[in-house]
Amino acid sequence: MGIDTKVRDDEAVSLAAQKAELPLYVTRIKVYPRAIAGQWRRIKWAVLVLLLGLYYLVPWLRWDRGPNAPAQAILIDLDGRRGWFFDVVIWPQEVYFVTGLLILASLGLFFASSLFGRVWCGFTCPQTVWTDLFMLVERWIEGDRNERMRFDRQPMSATKAARKGLKHIAWLVIAAATGGAWVFYYVDAPTTLIKIFRGEASLEVYTFVGLFTATTYVLAGWAREQVCTYMCPWPRFQAAMLDEQSLSVTYQKWRGEQRGKHKAGDTWDGRGDCVDCRLCVAVCPTGIDIRDGQQIECIGCGLCIDACTQTMDKVGRPLGLICWDTLANQHAKESSATKGTGRVAWRPLRPRTLLYAGLLCLVSAIMLVAFLLRSDAELTVQRDRSPNYVRLSNGDIRNSYTLKILNKRREEAHFRLSIEGLPSAVLGFVGADADGASGATTLAVHPDMVGTFRVLVTVPSKEAPAGSKPITFEVRETSQARRASHDAVFVGPVR
Amino acid sequence: MPTKIEKDTLSGQNTTGHEWDGVKELNTPLPTWWIYTFYATVVFAIVYCALYPSWPWLNGHAKGMLGYWSRAELTQELDAQAKARSGFVDRIRATSLADIAKEPELFNFAMAGGRSAFQTNCMQCHGAGGAGSRGFPNLVDDDWIWGGSLEQIRATIEHGIRNTDDKSRQSMMPRFGVDGLLTGTQVAAVTDYVLSLSGKAKATPEGTQLFQEQCAACHGPDGKGNQELGAPSLADGIWLYGGDRDAIYRSIFYARNGSMPAWAGRLDEATIKMLTIYVHALGGGR
Numbered sequence: 001m002g003i004d005t006k007v008r009d010d011e012a013v014s015l016a017a018q019k020a021e022l023p024l025y026v027t028r029i030k031v032y033p034r035a036i037a038g039q040w041r042r043i044k045w046a047v048l049v050l051l052l053g054l055y056y057l058v059p060w061l062r063w064d065r066g067p068n069a070p071a072q073a074i075l076i077d078l079d080g081r082r083g084w085f086f087d088v089v090i091w092p093q094e095v096y097f098v099t100g101l102l103i104l105a106s107l108g109l110f111f112a113s114s115l116f117g118r119v120w121c122g123f124t125c126p127q128t129v130w131t132d133l134f135m136l137v138e139r140w141i142e143g144d145r146n147e148r149m150r151f152d153r154q155p156m157s158a159t160k161a162a163r164k165g166l167k168h169i170a171w172l173v174i175a176a177a178t179g180g181a182w183v184f185y186y187v188d189a190p191t192t193l194i195k196i197f198r199g200e201a202s203l204e205v206y207t208f209v210g211l212f213t214a215t216t217y218v219l220a221g222w223a224r225e226q227v228c229t230y231m232c233p234w235p236r237f238q239a240a241m242l243d244e245q246s247l248s249v250t251y252q253k254w255r256g257e258q259r260g261k262h263k264a265g266d267t268w269d270g271r272g273d274c275v276d277c278r279l280c281v282a283v284c285p286t287g288i289d290i291r292d293g294q295q296i297e298c299i300g301c302g303l304c305i306d307a308c309t310q311t312m313d314k315v316g317r318p319l320g321l322i323c324w325d326t327l328a329n330q331h332a333k334e335s336s337a338t339k340g341t342g343r344v345a346w347r348p349l350r351p352r353t354l355l356y357a358g359l360l361c362l363v364s365a366i367m368l369v370a371f372l373l374r375s376d377a378e379l380t381v382q383r384d385r386s387p388n389y390v391r392l393s394n395g396d397i398r399n400s401y402t403l404k405i406l407n408k409r410r411e412e413a414h415f416r417l418s419i420e421g422l423p424s425a426v427l428g429f430v431g432a433d434a435d436g437a438s439g440a441t442t443l444a445v446h447p448d449m450v451g452t453f454r455v456l457v458t459v460p461s462k463e464a465p466a467g468s469k470p471i472t473f474e475v476r477e478t479s480q481a482r483r484a485s486h487d488a489v490f491v492g493p494v495r
Numbered sequence: 496m497p498t499k500i501e502k503d504t505l506s507g508q509n510t511t512g513h514e515w516d517g518v519k520e521l522n523t524p525l526p527t528w529w530i531y532t533f534y535a536t537v538v539f540a541i542v543y544c545a546l547y548p549s550w551p552w553l554n555g556h557a558k559g560m561l562g563y564w565s566r567a568e569l570t571q572e573l574d575a576q577a578k579a580r581s582g583f584v585d586r587i588r589a590t591s592l593a594d595i596a597k598e599p600e601l602f603n604f605a606m607a608g609g610r611s612a613f614q615t616n617c618m619q620c621h622g623a624g625g626a627g628s629r630g631f632p633n634l635v636d637d638d639w640i641w642g643g644s645l646e647q648i649r650a651t652i653e654h655g656i657r658n659t660d661d662k663s664r665q666s667m668m669p670r671f672g673v674d675g676l677l678t679g680t681q682v683a684a685v686t687d688y689v690l691s692l693s694g695k696a697k698a699t700p701e702g703t704q705l706f707q708e709q710c711a712a713c714h715g716p717d718g719k720g721n722q723e724l725g726a727p728s729l730a731d732g733i734w735l736y737g738g739d740r741d742a743i744y745r746s747i748f749y750a751r752n753g754s755m756p757a758w759a760g761r762l763d764e765a766t767i768k769m770l771t772i773y774v775h776a777l778g779g780g781r
Contacts, residue, residue: 026524230526386624390778393638393731400635400778430776452603456778 030152031225031287033135034145034279038306047123048132056177059184063087068410068448076186091408094374100367107363111356113241115348116324117248118300121235127227128299130178130220131285134171141167145282171221172213179212225286229297236296244327245347249300251280251291251322254334259291262315273317280304280322290322376408377415379484381473389464389491397464397492403453405475405484407445414478415443417455421471422490424463428456442478457490464492580604587765592645595772602772609773612766616758617774625777630736630753635778638733642722643781649771655757656725663757666725671709672748679748681705686744692718692730696740 061073063086070077075084083090083098090097112119122128141163142148154160183205184192195201196209219227228235242248251274259274274291281289283304286297290304308322328344336342384400392398407413419425429443430453445451455473469492474485500512503521511522544550548564550557577584583604587595595601614623621627625634632640641651641664654662671677677685684702691698707716713726720728727735735753736746758767774780 023524025527025530027527226526226528230529384624386622387626387633387635390626390633390635391732392636393728393733395732398636398778428778430778430780454776 028226029287031285032145032148032282033285033287033303034282035139036279036283036303036306036310038303038309040302040306044123044132044301044303048129051124051129052133056181059181059189066410070188072188074185075188078186089408091406093378093406097367097371100363100370103363104360104367107356107360110241111353111360113238114243114246114350114352114356117242117246118235118238118298121228121299122249122301125299127219127232128285128301130174130216131224133174134220135285137170137174138167141170168221171217175213175216175220176209178216179209179214182212183208225297225299228286228299235299241352243350243352244331245350247324247326247346248294249290249298249302249305249322250325250327250330251293252320252325252330252333253291253293254330256291256321268317273312273321275311275315277311279307279311283307294327375482375484377413377475377477377482377484378406378408379473379475379486380404380406381486381488383488383491389493391461391493392458395461396458397461398456398458399490401455401457401473401488403443403455403473403475405443405445405451405453407447407449407451410447412447413445413480413482415445415475416478417443418474418476419457419471420474421469422457422459422463424459425490426458428458430454430456443475459490459492465490466492466495468492584765587768592649592768592771595768596645596775605769605772606776608766608769609771609776612762612770613773616762617770620755625774632735632753633733633779634774636733637779637781638728638731639722639779639781640720640727640735641725643775643779645771645775645780647722648774648780649767651755652762652767652770652774653757653759656755657752658754658757660757660759664725666713668713668726668750668752670748670750673750677705677709677747682744682747685710685747686740689718689729689743689747690740693732693738695738 058074059072062071063073063084064071065084065087070084072084073086077084081092109120138148142151151160151163180193180196186208187205192201192205196205223231255272256274257272259272259276262268262271262275280291281287281304283306284290285301285303286299288295288297290298302324305322305324309319312319312321326344326346329346332342332344334342380403382402382404384402388399390398390400403417405415417427419427443451443453468489470487471490472485472487474483476483499514500522501510501519502508503510506521506523508521508523510519513520544557545559546561546563547559548556549559583601586601587605587608590598590601595605613621613625617625620631621634622631627633632638637643639647641647641656650662651664654660654664656664657666669676671685672679672682681701684699685705686702687696688698688702688706690696691702706718710718713724714720714729715726718729720726720730732738734742736742736751758770762770
């Protein structure tokens, strides 16, 4: 297909496309996955029940925290700026714990991928779980693969419309429950549920319920495998986590080929074990043929393993024609003199997995230490830098600081402030919250609040540092042993 | 550039025909519904153009069917905010300065409002942190020319200094040198005396005598100033126009009469009260 090189490049391409009759767009070929029973299907059902159960039920857990606090065990209160996790309360200042959890989650994903391939995609990804649920509903209403294909080919009729309508209503109900459950993580679940039905909930609640209803319905009902193939970035870059020692769903080509139909009683000599029943293709939720080798569409759900196991059992050949295997092992079996005798043992301990595991442990340890050291009283100090320092009329040098004391307890707290590093410093307070004038510098902070105080630190001219000097502010609670400190500097004129 | 469409054996897709240093690109077709999302964005754009202000004319622009105007939205938001604050603003108006300082809630509101008003109206001369500069007093230190109590600060903000306001703070330092009240030598002698107040020079009997005759009426016999007259203390370490011999000589020879505008007509009562609280709390309030 030689193209005139004088033609402009973009024209050349479209011209070439016309000549070659290349489509610029392709219509999706609808996938009709067939139901299959087996070990991996059972595991997938168990994971589905566990994950969906957690998702829908967790917002309904109650947790008594006494008065003036929500009674929901897990609640992300955006208005109140608090995250409630049983007895742990996360303030916005501690959002790094959430960051840490996200880092742990991604490292866990890397770790699992390097060991077991696309186990996340095939078993636990919400897209997979909800699509499985939607397919189950579809199967109940419209029947299994062949029945659905026949049903779709039928002309529209009252019965067909009724059954299709029923399916979409069922999907929408599940989708609405999903959107509703999402909202319950952010607002009090029982009261909001009643409000939603009475039309009294806030616009935000309805918006997010609507949004997640729509995404669940569209992604799990209509888009399905296209989410994994076209939209999701994870399948694209997870290739970087996999290597020839990662487990993935593989067709044992060395054993399967030459494939062909097999009648009972025929010999198995000189042919492969694959009887070309195409059950593995029929059950695939992404509509691919695993026998073509590794493909980007494969989500590693293992349903073709169940399908092939069923067939091999029936024809009486060894199981595992399609199985979890490593590329290295495949290659060894394929290239050994007598096919199938070569073997490369699976090595779960590899530099890659050890690195991910090591990082997982490290981040977990850092998080744990940070969590154990976290205090329910914190102090931050910000020094005024305009002006850097003030010379008073008697020559004294003064720096001003803004102190913020976090009192995470739900009772008022009184703190006494002291400074280390400036022996002759005199503390002054601006603002009504402090009774600094009396010399007893007690700072009162309201329950579950941040107290803000302006503190003036004055030192005699002679004792003022030339340039900056590190000092430490410390607050100590008068009644309890809580204390917090923060480093700062005191700046004097450079002489 | 050779354009040759080939079929890729691995993927079964054709190439685009482009080649860059041996790198070829697959011409994988898009899913059809993808192109529909593109059409949907086109429709969205058309609808948006009809509903919202979008197209510029030579004079003006298309207003859009919804009549939306971001300025109107801003006004609405500002009104809503003013309404939300009105309770506090009313309380600020009704409460005396001394009492505002005693109520934590009101005090915090006044500090925030005062800071905002200061950054808009005052920082041009007095600096963002109130530290001032040569000729513009530092509001953070404890030295006050016209007084550092809440009421004194409020009066200064309301009526200003040496301006045309009826109640403006007024006083006038004579131009001792320019107007021939003192000779250059005499000014130098007074300069020495002034420097001696903070121990930086030795006073001469002539300088001492001249100071008592010419300056003590306003600046006090001990040079500690008089806030009634806006006469600054000459005995401390703080100098508005510089504390070296040359600067003091010039201050006496040419006189200094700084000015500040009156804010009573420009800022409302509550804002002035909040500014007073804020300036007082900067660190030097008495």
